[in-house]
Amino acid sequence: MSIVSNSLKRIKPSPTIAVTQKARELKASGKDIISLGAGEPDFDTPDNIKQAAIKAIKDGDTKYTAVDGTPALKNAIVGKFKRENNLEYQTDQITVGAGGKHVIYNAMMATLNEGDEVIVPAPYWVSYPDMVLLAGGNPVILECNEKQGFKINPSELEKSITKKTKWIILNSPSNPTGACYSEKDIREIAKVLEKHSHVYILSDDIYEHVIYKGFQFFTIAQIDSLKDRVLTMNGISKAYSMTGWRIGYAAGPKEIIKAIAKIQSQSTTNPSSISQAAAVEALNGIQDFIKERAISFQERRDFVVKALNDIDGIECLNPDGAFYVFPSCKGLLGKKDPNGNELKTDTDFVQSLLENSGISVVQGSAFGLEGFFRISYATSMENLKKAMERIKSFCESLN
Numbered sequence: 181m182s183i184v185s186n187s188l189k190r191i192k193p194s195p196t197i198a199v200t201q202k203a204r205e206l207k208a209s210g211k212d213i214i215s216l217g218a219g220e221p222d223f224d225t226p227d228n229i230k231q232a233a234i235k236a237i238k239d240g241d242t243k244y245t246a247v248d249g250t251p252a253l254k255n256a257i258v259g260k261f262k263r264e265n266n267l268e269y270q271t272d273q274i275t276v277g278a279g280g281k282h283v284i285y286n287a288m289m290a291t292l293n294e295g296d297e298v299i300v301p302a303p304y305w306v307s308y309p310d311m312v313l314l315a316g317g318n319p320v321i322l323e324c325n326e327k328q329g330f331k332i333n334p335s336e337l338e339k340s341i342t343k344k345t346k347w348i349i350l351n352s353p354s355n356p357t358g359a360c361y362s363e364k365d366i367r368e369i370a371k372v373l374e375k376h377s378h379v380y381i382l383s384d385d386i387y388e389h390v391i392y393k394g395f396q397f398f399t400i401a402q403i404d405s406l407k408d409r410v411l412t413m414n415g416i417s418k419a420y421s422m423t424g425w426r427i428g429y430a431a432g433p434k435e436i437i438k439a440i441a442k443i444q445s446q447s448t449t450n451p452s453s454i455s456q457a458a459a460v461e462a463l464n465g466i467q468d469f470i471k472e473r474a475i476s477f478q479e480r481r482d483f484v485v486k487a488l489n490d491i492d493g494i495e496c497l498n499p500d501g502a503f504y505v506f507p508s509c510k511g512l513l514g515k516k517d518p519n520g521n522e523l524k525t526d527t528d529f530v531q532s533l534l535e536n537s538g539i540s541v542v543q544g545s546a547f548g549l550e551g552f553f554r555i556s557y558a559t560s561m562e563n564l565k566k567a568m569e570r571i572k573s574f575c576e577s578l579n
């Protein structure tokens with residue numbers, strides 16, 4: 181009999197972390213690898229934030245903190261929601277965890293009973309379905325294809341809601357597609373959700389600040405009729421280039437926030453005191469660099485989308501945010517690579533691309549939609565130029 185629990189057998193390791201790890205290993209063995217797999221900004225954490233962490237260490241701010249966040253950080257988060265989203269919360273409606281991922285995991289563990297359904301629009305961030313499964317729930321995958329811009333069709337959403345639906349997860353800007361829901365899009369979805377008062381909404385806003393010229397960010401908690409059923413998750417990883425600091429947070433119904441604190445009190449106790457001090461500075465300090473960084477990401481997106489669409493057999497939409505694109509490789513499936521192997525699936529495609537060209541990307545099927553692959557362009561323009569040339573010659577070598 182295996183020592184491993186039955187609930188763990190329901191899930192798989194994160195495929196995006198696996199790809200990043202594989203690229204790291206190949207690089208360490210001396211291979212010339214360009215990784216377009218990582219989900220983190222290539223920029224450094226701003227200096228004022230680092231200084232706040234150093235000060236916290238020097239001041240002895242190195243002990244256990246309140247379970248779900250220091251008062252200073254909760255106040256900074258309340259301020260952030262007011263300033264950026266015009267949303268009012270009290271500190272007892274805020275929770276802080278060790279990253280946005282941890283907050284979502286806690287929320288699922290705190291709320292799901294065996295057999296509860298969670299609607300997960302696909303392509304999805306890889307962790308949603310597995311977290312639902314681990315918590316004993318059933319992910320209900322709602323396919324959103326490229327013809328609908330990888331966004332939810334409200335009438336399809338209506339059909340996927342049952343009596344057992346507990347949550348729907350929304351993610352805009354999206355990982356893996358970069359698709360962004362406008363206020364109009366969200367209002368259409370809200371019209372459906374208003375009719376189903378038993379359904380809670382988890383809005384994953386982690387890429388809120390990675391948006392491009394002209395796009396206005398809107399989040400579903402801004403719709404008054406739904407706010408009491410919305411848990412809005414956000415964090416400092418992407419906006420402030422602080423992926424390693426592990427701070428994420430959420431705002432929402434007190435009952436859920438309290439339940440999450442109960443889990444945290446028996447598991448991680450609290451997020452790192454030093455990272456919390458740094459997060460206070462991130463949220464309260466200067467914000468100018470966020471827009472500057474978004475401009476850099478936009479230049480890279482423009483370059484990558486054009487370069488991909490210039491390749492025969494690849495088609496790529498031009499998304500409004502996040503640092504990902506999700507091109508189709510369907511036009512190349514069925515062809516043979518230089519070693520004579522037939523590329524039957526997107527997984528074959530990305531494996532062959534890595535082996536033959538040293539470019540690491542993630543197959544679309546890992547995100548619930550086959551025939552695509554995800555590119556993260558959170559890397560230097562120099563790397564992107566080299567990578568696009570290599571992808572082009574690889575695709576041209578297929579026959």
Ligand SMILES: Cc1ncc(COP(=O)(O)O)c(C=O)c1O
Pocket residue numbers: 219278279280281282305351354355384386414415416417423427428
């Ligand atoms: C869509 C989405 N949500 C949440 C997260 C979690 O981010 P973190 O745990 O670093 O806050 C990520 C990270 O890749 C993500 O892509």
